[in-house]
Amino acid sequence: MESEIQIRDLTITYGGRHHVVAVNNVSVDIPRNRLTAIIGPSGCGKTTLLKALNRLHDIKEGVQVRGHIVIGGEDIYQSRLPVFELRRRVGLIGQKPYPLPASIYDNVAYGPRIHRRAKGGELNEVVERCLRQAHLWEEVEDRLDSPAAGLSVGQQQRLCIARALAVEPEVILCDEVTSALDPLSSQKVENLLRSLREKYTMVMVTHILRQARRLADYVIVMYMGEVIEAGEAQEVFGNPRHEKTREYVKGIMAGA
Amino acid sequence: MNRRHLEQQVALCAMYGALVMVVVSLLLIIGVTVLRGGHVLVTRPEVVVTPPGPRYLLGGGGGFVHAILGSLYLVLPATLLASGIAMGIALYLQSDYTSRRTAGAIRNLLDALWGTPSIVYGMFVLTILISLQQRASLLAGIAALTLLEIPIIARYADAAVQAVPPMAKETSYALGTTRWENSQVVIRYALPGIATGVLIGLGRGIGDAASVIFTAGAGNNMPSGLLEGVTALPVLIFQQASSFYPSVREQAYAASFVLIVIVLVLNVASRLVTNYFARYIPGGR
Numbered sequence: 433m434e435s436e437i438q439i440r441d442l443t444i445t446y447g448g449r450h451h452v453v454a455v456n457n458v459s460v461d462i463p464r465n466r467l468t469a470i471i472g473p474s475g476c477g478k479t480t481l482l483k484a485l486n487r488l489h490d491i492k493e494g495v496q497v498r499g500h501i502v503i504g505g506e507d508i509y510q511s512r513l514p515v516f517e518l519r520r521r522v523g524l525i526g527q528k529p530y531p532l533p534a535s536i537y538d539n540v541a542y543g544p545r546i547h548r549r550a551k552g553g554e555l556n557e558v559v560e561r562c563l564r565q566a567h568l569w570e571e572v573e574d575r576l577d578s579p580a581a582g583l584s585v586g587q588q589q590r591l592c593i594a595r596a597l598a599v600e601p602e603v604i605l606c607d608e609v610t611s612a613l614d615p616l617s618s619q620k621v622e623n624l625l626r627s628l629r630e631k632y633t634m635v636m637v638t639h640i641l642r643q644a645r646r647l648a649d650y651v652i653v654m655y656m657g658e659v660i661e662a663g664e665a666q667e668v669f670g671n672p673r674h675e676k677t678r679e680y681v682k683g684i685m686a687g688a
Numbered sequence: 689m690n691r692r693h694l695e696q697q698v699a700l701c702a703m704y705g706a707l708v709m710v711v712v713s714l715l716l717i718i719g720v721t722v723l724r725g726g727h728v729l730v731t732r733p734e735v736v737v738t739p740p741g742p743r744y745l746l747g748g749g750g751g752f753v754h755a756i757l758g759s760l761y762l763v764l765p766a767t768l769l770a771s772g773i774a775m776g777i778a779l780y781l782q783s784d785y786t787s788r789r790t791a792g793a794i795r796n797l798l799d800a801l802w803g804t805p806s807i808v809y810g811m812f813v814l815t816i817l818i819s820l821q822q823r824a825s826l827l828a829g830i831a832a833l834t835l836l837e838i839p840i841i842a843r844y845a846d847a848a849v850q851a852v853p854p855m856a857k858e859t860s861y862a863l864g865t866t867r868w869e870n871s872q873v874v875i876r877y878a879l880p881g882i883a884t885g886v887l888i889g890l891g892r893g894i895g896d897a898a899s900v901i902f903t904a905g906a907g908n909n910m911p912s913g914l915l916e917g918v919t920a921l922p923v924l925i926f927q928q929a930s931s932f933y934p935s936v937r938e939q940a941y942a943a944s945f946v947l948i949v950i951v952l953v954l955n956v957a958s959r960l961v962t963n964y965f966a967r968y969i970p971g972g973r
């Protein structure tokens with residue numbers, strides 16, 4: 433397995449009145465061009481770990497990140513790489529879609545515009561390609577100029593994925609991206625994620641264990657801020673080593 | 689069960705009462721201005737386009753277009769300036785740029801300024817004028833009104849910007865925006881709230897006499913330059929209303945009516961603009 437992201441001795445604490453160690457001394461590798469699922473109970477630090485991968489904690493006061501995260505050979509907390517360039521390479525899609533207050537077209541074009549990666553006719557191509565990649569093109573091609581806020585939530589989520597793709601990231605982070613969606617939209621987004629996993633290194637946080645089982649090549653199991661198990665999906669689900677993981681997998685079996 | 693029902697009825701009555709009180713006083717205000725000044729505008733509509741004649745405030749002929757123009761020249765640039773400065777303040781107050789403690793201190797300061805009577809702004813600018821040995825002028829009036837409007841618009845803009853969901857900011861950062869680009873996105877989200885603040889600031893500025901009476905002047909001449917004095921409508925209304933001549937006092941009501949109409953038109957116009965932008969805002973129209 434060729435790894436794209438190496439996490440070493442990562443500890444993340446939230447300061448303020450209640451000092452919380454959300455991620456505790458985590459070391460784990462994430463493979464290239466495959467889909468990695470991070471699973472674990474609520475509050476175990478999945479979102480916190482994910483946000484560290486594109487330095488999104490930097491924008492908040494009082495969050496302390498210690499340790500090393502190497503992405504594509506570069507230690508992202510040490511290197512001179514500007515943080516906005518890092519975030520271009522490592523995109524993040526959140527739980528709820530927040531389209532920019534602009535038209536559908538401008539939402540997708542926004543990233544390439546600020547990063548000066550495309551303009552004019554080129555931009556039209558990028559927008560079309562990304563909307564197609566996000567399986568949204570057919571639904572919106574005749575109303576690209578209308579407000580993105582007018583789309584359904586499921587469409588908005590796919591728009592946000594298209595928007596993230598438009599800056600040509602290498603890594604895509606997804607935090608419970610289907611949790612605000614109805615089953616049909618969820619399925620569309622799942623198919624979309626499946627179609628993306630060969631081209632991008634994908635890291636997906638999910639509460640839905642069956643979703644992890646359907647999509648993931650590789651699985652990281654977290655428990656109380658620590659990674660208790662990491663490995664090929666078949667292995668983790670088929671032959672879990674940690675007792676907590678075993679409890680989970682049983683849950684899947686019982687639910688399935 | 690009965691008590692809860694009663695509670696609800698009492699609360700409802702209080703709400704209706706408050707509503708009725710506000711609407712009735714509003715109608716009374718408009719009614720009185722129309723009743724007492726309306727016939728001037730009907731019989732001599734030219735007062736809104738004619739400059740004042742000689743001895744205007746002593747019952748001489750002419751109209752008050754000088755004050756209409758004076759008010760617009762004062763309040764439009766002042767609101768524009770104040771909006772720009774207030775936006776800067778509102779953005780600076782966000783956690784991206786400053787610590788929570790500093791922001792809190794600045795907010796308190798703005799609230800104190802908001803509560804400061806407008807005559808104090810007038811006196812402040814007047815003091816500067818005197819020390820520079822300058823006379824009252826359009827420029828000085830604009831300065832006083834700008835100071836008056838800044839805290840109002842800044843606090844509204846601040847509230848609007850704070851109401852932008854943190855996740856919306858985060859997703860925009862996740863696309864690789866710089867802080868400044870992110871601020872532009874945040875402004876787009878907050879635009880309807882900011883526009884409300886601008887309107888309220890404008891309303892305060894256009895209706896204020898105390899801050900401009902010493903700084904912009906109170907002469908009966910047409911506005912003729914940045915460094916020349918101008919009269920604002922509220923100042924003129926004050927002068928007319930305290931006149932001995934009934935014909936002059938009537939014109940005070942006519943001028944009041946014109947002032948109300950101007951505020952209304954500016955209100956509707958900016959609402960239209962805001963609604964256009966609000967279409968794009970998630971969760972908006």
Ligand SMILES: Nc1ncnc2c1ncn2[C@@H]1O[C@H](COP(=O)(O)OP(=O)(O)OP(=O)(O)O)[C@@H](O)[C@H]1O
Nearest residue numbers: 446452453454473474475476477478479480481639
């Ligand atoms: N801004 C914050 N300030 C203080 N503590 C926080 C903050 N965000 C998260 N935490 C704490 O950090 C721990 C990990 O939170 P995190 O959001 O990473 O969990 P999660 O695994 O994503 O949970 P969920 O599955 O419910 O989304 C929790 O104990 C949480 O209370």
Ligand SMILES: [Mg+2]
Nearest residue numbers: 478479480607
């Ligand atoms: Mg989470």
